[in-house]
Amino acid sequence: MIFSFDLLIDAIVSGILIGAFYAAVTAGITLSFGILDVVNIAHPGFIILGSYVVYIINLKLGIDPIVAAIAVMPAFYVLGAAIYQVYYVSFEKRGQDSMRGLAFFFGILFITEVSLVLYFGVDYRYVEAPYIGPTWHFGFVDLPLRILVPCLVSLLLIAGLQLTLTRTFIGRAIMAVAQDELALRLMAVDPIRIKRIAFGISIATAALAGAFLIIIQPVEPSVGREYIGRVFAICVLGGMGSLPGTLVAAMLVGIVESLTSTFYGPSWAPAVSFSFLLLTLAVRPAGLLGR
Amino acid sequence: MRTHIFFIVSLIIGACVYGLAATLGNDYYFFAGYVVLQYVVLATAWNILGGYCGYVNFGSAAFFAIGAYSTVALYRFHPMPIPVDVALGGVASGIVGLGTGYLTLRMRGAFFAIATLALAVVFETLVVNWDYVGGSRGAYIVRPETIAPFGSYIKYLFLIMLVLAIGSITVARLIERSRLGYGFATIRDDELAAEASGVPTLRLKLVATTISGALMGMAGAPFPYYIGYLQPSSAFGLDYAVNSIAMPLIGGTTSWVGPLIGAILLGSLQQIATVTISSAVNLLIVGFLLVGFVIVAPNGITGLVQKYIPHRPLGQVGRRRVKADAPEATP
Numbered sequence: 001m002i003f004s005f006d007l008l009i010d011a012i013v014s015g016i017l018i019g020a021f022y023a024a025v026t027a028g029i030t031l032s033f034g035i036l037d038v039v040n041i042a043h044p045g046f047i048i049l050g051s052y053v054v055y056i057i058n059l060k061l062g063i064d065p066i067v068a069a070i071a072v073m074p075a076f077y078v079l080g081a082a083i084y085q086v087y088y089v090s091f092e093k094r095g096q097d098s099m100r101g102l103a104f105f106f107g108i109l110f111i112t113e114v115s116l117v118l119y120f121g122v123d124y125r126y127v128e129a130p131y132i133g134p135t136w137h138f139g140f141v142d143l144p145l146r147i148l149v150p151c152l153v154s155l156l157l158i159a160g161l162q163l164t165l166t167r168t169f170i171g172r173a174i175m176a177v178a179q180d181e182l183a184l185r186l187m188a189v190d191p192i193r194i195k196r197i198a199f200g201i202s203i204a205t206a207a208l209a210g211a212f213l214i215i216i217q218p219v220e221p222s223v224g225r226e227y228i229g230r231v232f233a234i235c236v237l238g239g240m241g242s243l244p245g246t247l248v249a250a251m252l253v254g255i256v257e258s259l260t261s262t263f264y265g266p267s268w269a270p271a272v273s274f275s276f277l278l279l280t281l282a283v284r285p286a287g288l289l290g291r
Numbered sequence: 292m293r294t295h296i297f298f299i300v301s302l303i304i305g306a307c308v309y310g311l312a313a314t315l316g317n318d319y320y321f322f323a324g325y326v327v328l329q330y331v332v333l334a335t336a337w338n339i340l341g342g343y344c345g346y347v348n349f350g351s352a353a354f355f356a357i358g359a360y361s362t363v364a365l366y367r368f369h370p371m372p373i374p375v376d377v378a379l380g381g382v383a384s385g386i387v388g389l390g391t392g393y394l395t396l397r398m399r400g401a402f403f404a405i406a407t408l409a410l411a412v413v414f415e416t417l418v419v420n421w422d423y424v425g426g427s428r429g430a431y432i433v434r435p436e437t438i439a440p441f442g443s444y445i446k447y448l449f450l451i452m453l454v455l456a457i458g459s460i461t462v463a464r465l466i467e468r469s470r471l472g473y474g475f476a477t478i479r480d481d482e483l484a485a486e487a488s489g490v491p492t493l494r495l496k497l498v499a500t501t502i503s504g505a506l507m508g509m510a511g512a513p514f515p516y517y518i519g520y521l522q523p524s525s526a527f528g529l530d531y532a533v534n535s536i537a538m539p540l541i542g543g544t545t546s547w548v549g550p551l552i553g554a555i556l557l558g559s560l561q562q563i564a565t566v567t568i569s570s571a572v573n574l575l576i577v578g579f580l581l582v583g584f585v586i587v588a589p590n591g592i593t594g595l596v597q598k599y600i601p602h603r604p605l606g607q608v609g610r611r612r613v614k615a616d617a618p619e620a621t622p
Contacts, residue, residue: 039401041349041408090586100585102347102404103540107582110533114575225529229409236402267427271416274409281402282394 006140011262012255013141017151019254021216023247024154025209025227026234027161031202033232034241035178036195038087042105043231044224045112046203050076050210051125051219052116058127065127066153069211073204080203081196083108088192109224116221124218132215150212155247157208161201162243174198178241226270233277294465301457309453313446321449325517327558328452329510333531334538334550335459336506340499341536342544343472345479350391350407351535353414354504356526357384358511363424363521366432373451373513380512381505387414388504392497415527429522432515448513459506463547466502475499507535530574534558537581543593552592 025047032040050069057068091101126132131145165171173194176184181191213219234253238245253273261269312320333351340346358380365371365379395406419427434444441447466472474495477485486492515521534557542553557577564573588595 033401039404041405086586094589098401099341099345099347099544100540100589102401103536103585104582106349106533106536107578107585110529111575111578111582113529114571114578118571118575222529226412229405229412232405233409236405267420268416271413274413274416277409278394278406278413281406 007262008259010141011258013143014147015255015258016251017143017147017254018216018258019251020151020154020158020247021147021209021212021250022230022234022254023250024150024157024205024212026231026238026246026250027158027243028202028205028209029231029235030238030241030243030246031161031174031198031205034235034238034246035174036198036202037178038084038195038199039102040105040199040202041102041228041232042109042112043202043206044227045109046076046079046206047210047213047227048116048219048221048224049112050207051214052120052210053207054211055125055127055214055219058129062128064129065211065215066129066149066208069208073207076207077200077204079200081200083203084196084199088195109228113221113224120221122220122222124220125214126218127214129215146215150215153208154212157205158243158247161205164201165243170194170197229270229277230273233273233280237276237280294461294468297464298457298461301460305453305457309450312449318443318445321443321445323559323562325445325449325452326562327555328449328456329514330534330538330558331456331551331554332452332459332510333507333535334542334554335456335463335547336503336510337535338539338544338547338550339463339466339475339506340503342539342549343466343475343479344496344499346496346499347404347536348407348503349404349532349536350411351507352527352529352531353407353411354384354388354507355511355514355531356414356418356523357387358508359514359521359526360418360424361508362512362515363430363432366515367423367430373448373516377451377455377509377512381509384508384511385501385505387508388500388502389497391504392500411527411532415523418523418526425522427523429520430515431520432518434516434519444516448517451513452510455506455509459509460547460551462502462506463550467546471495471498530577533574533577533581534561537577537584539591541580541584541591543591545590546593549591549593556592 025044028046029040029043032038032043050072053072054065054068057063057072058065061068063071087101087104091104129146131149134145136143136145136148163171165175173184173189174197176189177191177194177198184191184194213223217223230253234246234249237252238247238249253276256276257269257272260272308324312324333355336354337348337351340348358377361380361383362376365376371379391407391410395403395410418424424430436444438444438447441450466475474485474490474492477488477490478492478495482492511526514526518525538553538557539550540553541557542551543549557580561573561577564570564576584591590597
């Protein structure tokens with residue numbers, strides 16, 4: 001174990017940058033699992049799908065990955081709304097959403113992964129963009145642009161989502177549906193429509209998160225699996241359904257992971273978030289900034 | 292049927308299965324049959340926690356791998372006869388099951404499922420970093436070509452897995468018809484009400500995780516001898532997790548018959564698909580079947596049978612479940 005102050009600062013900075021990206025990855029889970037109570041464990045699968053869609057667009061048309069992701073977000077929104085509709089009709093309406101709903105999303109995760117393996121194989125894929133490669137140096141702190149750019153756009157995404165949730169009618173309705181569906185119905189708002197919109201938005205964020213992922217690291221279909229524990233750890237740690245909490249928790253997880261991989265070696269990093277999750281669930285299930 | 296009669300009947304059926312496989316005269320049937328039987332054990336074990344108690348375990352692969360890796364660890368120390376490996380693998384993963392229960396069972400539903408998923412990754416990381424059992428490079432187990440009364444070694448492995456399958460089905464059936472099974476059913480139907488009426492829910496759930504974990508570990512223990520070369524990604528493969536969920540859900544989760552039907556059906560289908568199409572496609576089939584069944588036939592094949600042949604008893608708990616599960620009126 002090598003310890004030095006420079007390494008420590010560098011690890012913390014890269015942890016914060018990666019943390020912002022984790023927040024973007026988790027934002028969708030915060031919406032679907034935290035607010036709507038839909039246990040969408042397939043979310044990482046949609047993120048990988050997003051990565052591959054962005055990869056194809058980037059390869060064929062040479063469009064910037066983030067721009068491409070924003071362009072395909074409406075399609076992901078429609079996909080999300082459709083999946084919610086199926087989920088609602090088959091599970092929520094029949095009142096057996098817990099176990100079979102979980103199995104449903106697990107099946108979708110699995111289908112996404114296996115289909116991508118069948119179509120693209122298990123080779124790592126990557127995208128081209130001008131900011132992949134250069135690194136800014138400030139003293140001994142390195143800021144690789146391929147992490148800095150996704151980090152900044154992630155912060156924009158989180159801020160935008162938070163403003164939507166707190167300032168717009170739809171956003172407030174989404175927060176309301178989490179608290180009291182019946183009251184919403186009495187206000188002449190269809191809770192199912194609101195949930196469908198919210199789930200659509202959550203899947204739409206997966207497209208953008210997928211673009212960030214493939215900018216930061218090369219992607220192959222099973223990469224999504226290691227994000228399952230991470231996103232749920234962050235969502236629970238952040239207090240289920242709180243976007244600012246998600247951001248704080250994501251940075252915390254990012255920093256601890258980055259310290260672990262700097263000082264103990266990268267092979268231990270995956271266990272960090274999972275231990276976080278187990279600890280949070282066992283000790284403080286309400287999370288850091290619980291509702 | 293009394294349990295010991297049931298056990299004897301299933302032993303006779305088991306002997307017939309072994310005899311049939313032996314008369315076919317091709318070792319391939321033993322290799323394929325071993326995998327199917329392994330899934331019978333995994334699915335039955337999963338169902339003890341998932342089907343009877345209603346707690347979804349996504350970490351089946353972790354328990355399976357603990358069994359497999361305890362065999363590797365023992366092998367590195369000193370090669371043992373496989374029944375010893377099976378017993379020790381069962382003990383190891385049973386203890387892990389108990390520990391998981393303590394850590395996670397205070398959470399309900401989805402949190403438990405996510406925690407088990409997390410557990411699988413924690414254990415995979417531990418094994419990858421544990422050099423004694425080969426780490427990420429994997430470990431070789433030298434399988435003897437033949438063994439005394441059975442001829443080729445795979446026949447011996449097949450027989451062990453057959454006994455394990457019969458054993459786990461008997462255990463599941465025994466649980467189903469005991470006070471324990473009724474306790475589990477109350478947890479599944481309404482945990483809060485059960486607790487309020489004095490059912491020791493936490494203790495029952497710990498029993499369920501321990502038994503379920505131990506059986507999964509036992510299924511994994513002979514695996515290194517079967518595969519010959521064990522690496523973390525094959526022992527912790529997502530296909531074990533998916534299959535052990537898909538098989539009970541497709542067969543029906545309320546009685547021991549469901550996982551058995553699901554495992555035989557899906558297991559053989561996968562063996563056929565692996566030979567005729569490709570191993571990636573057969574996983575895709577499992578995924579689609581799982582999603583299709585939970586949407587169209589939420590009570591699985593046994594649920595369908597009960598729906599269309601009303602008076603066919605499939606065990607006490609099964610009958611109760613169907614009533615409790617009747618579609619509710621639209622809110």
